[in-house]
Amino acid sequence: MTVSDEGLDTQVVIVGGGPVGLVTALLLARWGVRSTVLERRTEPSPLPRARALTAPTMEALRSLGLERRVRAAALPVEVTGRHYYFGRSLTDPDFRRLARSRSSRLTEASAVAPAICTQDRLEPVLRTAVRGTPAVTLLTGAEVTSVEPRADRVEVGYRSRGARPGRVCRAAYCVAADGAHSVAREAVGIRMSEPEExxxxxxxxxxxxxxxxxxxxxSAIYFLDSGEVHGYLMPGDGARRWLFNQILDGPYRPATDDTDRCADAVRRVLGPGGPPVSVVDRQRWTGVSRLAERFGEGRLVLVGDAAHVVTPFSGIGLNLGVQDACNAAWKLAGAVLGWGGPALVRSYEVERRAVAAWTIAEDRETMRAARPSGAPPDDQAGMGRWGHWYGRMLERRNDQGLVFGYHYDSTAVLPDGSPPPSNDDPFGSYVPCGRPGHRAPHTVLELASGARVPVADLYGPRFTLLVGDTASAVPDRPPVRVHQVASAEPGTDWTQLYGIAKDGAVLIRPDGHVAARYPSVPADFAGVLGKDLRRLVGEVR
Known part of the structure; x- marks a missing residue:
């Protein structure tokens, strides 16, 4: 049975209307779950903030019908280039460029290409989509004052900016997506690990x-060191707007951030003869990585920076949060709609906290590698203090394993006893694998209907069952859609890719990870499948 709406204002309340909170709301809406998003800002921040969107993030946006709009807002390759630039200034005659790694496995991993879309351009796309979705209510200028998880609901107190008294939003569940200084997280007493600055x-x-x-x-990023000023430059809007991140460590820490000093810092790294510079905004920040001790408290779950913080230098933070949303949304939908039990929601923390811990460890290693040291006396490369990073750039920017290769181990996965694939570089390389818990390997399938479809395009508000020579009846709850596969793209045996026989089957979760696989289906496959699904979603009958 579904969770009763009696006495509730909405089914899920989302604290925080940044990209992760908005994606969570849109994913819930696909299941027909109503949500209310409470966002303290009235307008998105003008600062670009996050910018790199990985292929899995773009897959999620594609599933929401937003890929075309996001790509229209993204920076084209003509603007960003495919290189990293190193020099004393942007006009340094002795500059060097390093070609960005184009892993041959990238096209094997996804049908969707990554994108460079800064947060100030992505967020308006998501806000527009949310405002056009009847199942989502977005309240901006809403300052959250309290979060109280109860046995049967969560009560979130908030007030409009400057208004009193406040209001209370009652929901079956609460998602904390309100960033590194999460009010919701602090309200329930969940602590963060000590930061590593x-x-x-x-x-x-x-x-x-x-x-x-x-x-x-x-280039995509310009690593610059004029001697007095050190940092990296990135294109903002593809035209006249740019973001320079000045590193303030060591001798590079000025006392003030006034407009004139900031403009002078930019002019120094642009070099002689540079154009006039107009400062739009500035913000100090400290690179830290932290992990919440728990990813939930009763009917509250943490996503995005409320659950984990990585440095912007890694380029993975926003993407990590979107994958949180993909994992949490279908489990919350199961709980709200009545086909998922408490164990299903609890599996969110088990799965995502392990991935976040691994990502944070790699983020810290990347920052240790990137942190500038004194340039050697014989450095003639025109790279200043970035010389050491020039040699490690491709090593630390080739993160296909981190993006595609993680896997889950929880009650929401049915293990089959097989070992994970051998991989000498789990951070840098990705080995496609149909083992339960892993990302469903990408291929383009030819269905019995004649349609040719990338695997990820089959996902939706349901489980996906891929079968070869065997058809099967499926239960209504949780929802499952069966796709009979005739073949895959030329040169690919989809059954071999997934580790099953011609009469086998693969059950894929709504977030694109393999839930279970059946090398050869048993005689009473419908009964076996129904039992397995009940186990996966928490034994709800």
């Missing part, structure tokens, strides 16, 4: 016409 920084958002300076040096 890696660098002190100043983001300087500015406008300038840099096109005349770029010519043959256009």
């Amino acid at each position: 890696t660098s002190h920084n100043l983001n300087i958002l500015f406008e300038a016409d840099l096109d005349p300076l770029l010519a043959d040096r256009r």
Whole structure:
């Protein structure tokens, strides 16, 4: 049975309306679950903040019908280039460029390409989508004052900015998506691990016409060290807006952040003859990585930066949060709609906290590698204090294993006793594997209907059952859709890829991870499948 709506204002209340909170709301809406998003800001931040969207994140946005809109807002390759730039300034005649790694496994891992879409451009796309979704109510300017999980509901107190008295939103569940300084997390007493500070920084958002300076040096990121100023430059809107992250460690820590000083810092790394610079905004930040001791408390779950914090340098933080949302949304839908039990919601923490811990460990290693040291006396490369990083860039930016290769081990997965694939570099390389808990390997399937579809396009608000020579009846709850596969793209045997026989089957969860596989289906497959599904979702009958 479904959770009773009696006395509730909504089914799920989401604290925080940044990208992760908005994606969570949209994913819940696909299941028909109503949510209310409480966001303290009235407008998105003008600072670009996160910018890299991995292929799995773009898959999630594609499933929501947003891929085209996000790509329209993203920076085209013509703007970002496919290189990393190293030099004393943007006009340094002795600059060096390093070609970005294009892993041959990238196209094997997904049908969807990654994108560079800064948060200030992504968030308006998501807000527009949310406002066009009847199942979602977005309240901006809503400051959360309390979060109280109870036995049968969560009560979230909030007030409109400057207004009193406050209001209370009652929901079956609460998702805390309100960032590193989460009010919701602190309200229930969940602590964060001690931070490991890696660098002190100043983001300087500015406008300038840099096109005349770029010519043959256009790149995704520009690592610059003028001697007095050190940091990295990134394109903002693809035209005149840029973000310079000045690293303030050691001798690079100025006393003030006034407009004139920030403009002077930018001019120094642009080099002689640079264009006029107009500072739009600036913000100091400290690079830290932290992990919440728990990812939930009763009917409250933590996602995104409320649950874990990684440094912007790794480029993975927003993506980590979106995958949290993909994992949590279907489990919360099961609990709200009545086909999922308490164990299903608890499996969210088991699965995602392990992935976050691994990501944080790798993020810290990346920052230790990137942290500038004194340039050697014989450095003639024009890279200053970035010389050591030039040699490690491709090593630490080739993170296909981190993006695609993690797997889950919880009650929401039915193990089959098989070992994980051998991988000497689990951070850098990805080995596709149909083992339960792993990401369902990408291929383009030809269905019995004649349609040719990438595996990820089959997912939705349901489980997905791929079968070869065997058809099967499936239960209504939880929802399952059966796809009979005739073949895969040329050169691919989909049954071999998934580790099953021609009469086998694979059950894939709504978040794209393999729930169970059946090398050869048993005679009473419908009965076996029904029993397995009940186990996966928490033994709800």
